[in-house]
Amino acid sequence: xxxxxxxxxxxxxxxxxxxxxxxxxxxxxxxxxxxxxxxxxxxxxxxxxxxxxxxxxxxxxxxxxxxxxxxxxxxxxxxxxxxxxxxxxxxxxxxxxxxxxxxxxxxxxxxxxxxxxxxxxxxxxxxxxxxxxxxxxxxxxxxxxxxxxxxxxxxxxxxxxxxxxxxxxxxxxxxxxxxxxxxxxxxxxxxxxxxxxxxxxxxxxxxxxxxxxxxxxxxxxxxxxxxxxxxxxxxxxxxxxxxxxxxxxxxxxxxxxxxxxxxxxxxxxxxxxxxxxxxxxxxxxxxxxxxxxxxxxxxxxxxxxxxxxxxxxxxxxxxxxxxxxxxxxxxxxxxxxxxxxxxxxxxxxxxxxxxxxxxxxxxxxxxxxxxxxxxxxxxxxxxxxxxxxxxxxxxxxxxxxxxxxxxxxxxxxxxxxxxxxxxxxxxxxxxxxxxxxxxxxxxxxxxxxxxxxxxxxxxxxxxxxxxxxxxxxx
Ligand code: SAH
Ligand code: SF4
Ligand code: F3S
Numbered sequence: 001x002x003x004x005x006x007x008x009x010x011x012x013x014x015x016x017x018x019x020x021x022x023x024x025x026x027x028x029x030x031x032x033x034x035x036x037x038x039x040x041x042x043x044x045x046x047x048x049x050x051x052x053x054x055x056x057x058x059x060x061x062x063x064x065x066x067x068x069x070x071x072x073x074x075x076x077x078x079x080x081x082x083x084x085x086x087x088x089x090x091x092x093x094x095x096x097x098x099x100x101x102x103x104x105x106x107x108x109x110x111x112x113x114x115x116x117x118x119x120x121x122x123x124x125x126x127x128x129x130x131x132x133x134x135x136x137x138x139x140x141x142x143x144x145x146x147x148x149x150x151x152x153x154x155x156x157x158x159x160x161x162x163x164x165x166x167x168x169x170x171x172x173x174x175x176x177x178x179x180x181x182x183x184x185x186x187x188x189x190x191x192x193x194x195x196x197x198x199x200x201x202x203x204x205x206x207x208x209x210x211x212x213x214x215x216x217x218x219x220x221x222x223x224x225x226x227x228x229x230x231x232x233x234x235x236x237x238x239x240x241x242x243x244x245x246x247x248x249x250x251x252x253x254x255x256x257x258x259x260x261x262x263x264x265x266x267x268x269x270x271x272x273x274x275x276x277x278x279x280x281x282x283x284x285x286x287x288x289x290x291x292x293x294x295x296x297x298x299x300x301x302x303x304x305x306x307x308x309x310x311x312x313x314x315x316x317x318x319x320x321x322x323x324x325x326x327x328x329x330x331x332x333x334x335x336x337x338x339x340x341x342x343x344x345x346x347x348x349x350x351x352x353x354x355x356x357x358x359x360x361x362x363x364x365x366x367x368x369x370x371x372x373x374x375x376x377x378x379x380x381x382x383x384x385x386x387x388x389x390x391x392x393x394x395x396x397x398x399x400x401x402x403x404x405x406x407x408x409x410x411x412x413x414x415x416x417x418x419x420x421x422x423x424x425x426x427x428x429x430x431x432x433x434x435x436x437x438x439x440x441x442x443x444x445x446x447x448x449x450x451x452x453x454x455x456x457x458x459x460x461x462x463x464x465x466x467x468x469x470x471x472x473x474x
Contacts, residue, residue: 034065040074045082167206239275292332301356302349341390
């Protein structure tokens with residue numbers, strides 16, 4: 001049993017990160033353990049977790065498990081969890097309750113938890129006390145060890161917990177089963193060293209480790225050969241890419257090299273405003289296959305709160321960057337993340353956030369009420385704002401955000417835009433769906449034969465969160 005430790009997770013060591021190309025392996029005896037067995041994997045959280053789940057699926061399938069979308073049919077139920085806010089915790093433990101119930105009728109059922117919550121000391125303590133029947137727990141640093149963890153569980157027939165607090169090396173040979181044949185997630189870096197005072201990620205994902213460019217470029221080149229149209233370069237703070245590599249190579253260089261592979265669409269998330277360079281803006285402008293879509297988290301519009309958050313930029317420098325981006329890329333869409341009710345946020349601080357939203361008129365924004373995370377500095381700060389007040393601020397902010405989201409979408413009415421058709425629309429089964437270059441969701445008429453293709457679509461109707469359109473036949 002290896003348990004997580006918050007103090008260790010906080011440390012940043014100078015230990016050299018090793019790139020391992022044969023660390024992941026499945027012993028011969030394990031290759032058949034999933035034969036005639038099904039797994040159900042539920043994913044919470046960000047794109048990084050989505051992508052980790054694509055790795056987990058491939059690992060399980062190398063052990064002969066097959067996937068099911070029906071939890072009740074599964075022989076192995078695994079939750080890949082997120083720790084970013086308290087409500088994620090409640091959702092996961094709700095599911096754990098259902099798993100316990102299923103286990104009572106199915107004694108051979110294997111149950112497990114992985115992901116960011118598994119990295120939390122308090123969560124693992126809770127599991128060991130109250131959920132002794134949960135079979136396996138593993139973290140974000142040892143996904144490649146899943147076969148061996150399952151083997152231990154089966155051999156010993158007792159709860160198997162293996163969570164490393166300190167990030168390991170970069171394991172390059174983990175298989176992947178991608179959810180899409182057209183769009184792919186690509187990790188360009190792991191971890192985060194920013195330590196924003198409210199955020200748990202630097203503890204659950206470890207120190208920043210960039211993947212060497214050649215591995216990323218090989219992956220993109222392979223995807224191009226397989227017919228992929230879009231890649232999203234993933235990291236918690238992609239603009240800081242390369243800072244930990246001992247070569248002169250940064251995010252602008254990477255974007256340019258990925259653009260040169262010829263892949264049709266390149267996206268990247270998330271950009272911390274602090275590390276956004278002019279060089280990056282130039283490259284985004286220069287290459288048509290780097291999409292004009294930027295997610296630029298603001299968090300707060302008050303300099304006092306930004307300082308308490310440890311964000312390292314001011315309202316003024318944020319607005320200046322925003323202006324530069326819009327001048328260089330007038331057609332681009334820009335979205336953001338905002339937290340309301342950070343400890344000590346006064347009405348006037350919140351007003352400043354609203355001011356920035358008015359100045360930027362975002363295409364959309366993810367808005368959150370501050371959630372105290374155990375072990376982070378903000379959890380120690382005095383929080384005197386009532387929940388009612390926080391909810392009021394969130395509501396007020398959302399009203400404003402929605403107004404601008406609709407306004408941004410209105411500009412699309414009657415325009416012809418490129419859309420990568422992905423599949424049948426969830427809202428209307430007679431339509432297909434896809435995203436524009438600027439990341440707008442579009443439901444499209446008459447595009448049934450164009451799945452996986454980028455087509456021109458004329459926008460015929462505009463809503464706050466989506467557009468409707470029809471295929472333009474040349
Ligand atoms: N790396 C990204 C953010 C990842 S988390 C960045 O720095 O931009 C996604 C969003 O969740 C954050 O941008 C923030 O708005 C929100 N968030 C993170 N921690 C939070 C907390 N403790 N309470 C409320 N929202 C939080
Ligand atoms: Fe969290 Fe800040 Fe890192 Fe984003 S940059 S993951 S908000 S610590
Ligand atoms: Fe959640 Fe972990 Fe992502 S905390 S947001 S799943 S990095």
